[in-house]
Amino acid sequence: MGAIWHALVQSYAFIATVPVIPFLLVYFVGARGGDRKAAVRLAMDVTTIFLIGFVAGALNTRLHSNFSLYFILLVMLVGGGLIGNAQNRLRGKVDAGKLFRAVWRLSFFCLVPVYLLLMLLEIVFPAKSA
Structure with missing residues (x-):
């Protein structure tokens, strides 16, 4: 069981490092x-999972903390609250499916530039491991 889990973690780590592969x-x-x-929407949805993992890991390495994943999730929840509030004001009700899709896809658009910046920083100024 340990070998299977290790193989899954290594596969995820490789794919998260190069998220253009699952997108394409x-x-x-x-x-x-x-x-x-x-197809583009589905590719964005799948790639977001890998972007979250890479950005959280890279930020943890750069900032020497373990809070990055929680920060990303917190920003997503706050964004969901803001979009849900706007939906409630405009339509009088909140459509959870549309809300989740909106937050998920906005996360993709926000994480792509952060991914590119962190990848560029890693290439130019490699982080020192602890």
Whole structure:
């Protein structure tokens, strides 16, 4: 069981380091059906999982803390609260599915530049390990 878990962790770590791989893979498999918009959305949704993992790990390494994942989740929850409040004011009710999709996709758009910045920093100024 330990070997399987280790292999899964190593696979996730590799894919999270280069999240363009799952994005392109999901996009090209999804675009075969003909709906490119849906393929892009699905690729964004899948890639967000890997972006969260990489950004949290890279920030933890850079800042010498273990709080980055919780900070990302906190920002996502605050964003969800703001979007939910806006939905409630405009429509009088909150659509949880649309709210979750909006927060998830906004997270993708916010994490991509952070990923690029952290990757550039790692290439130019490698972090010292503890």
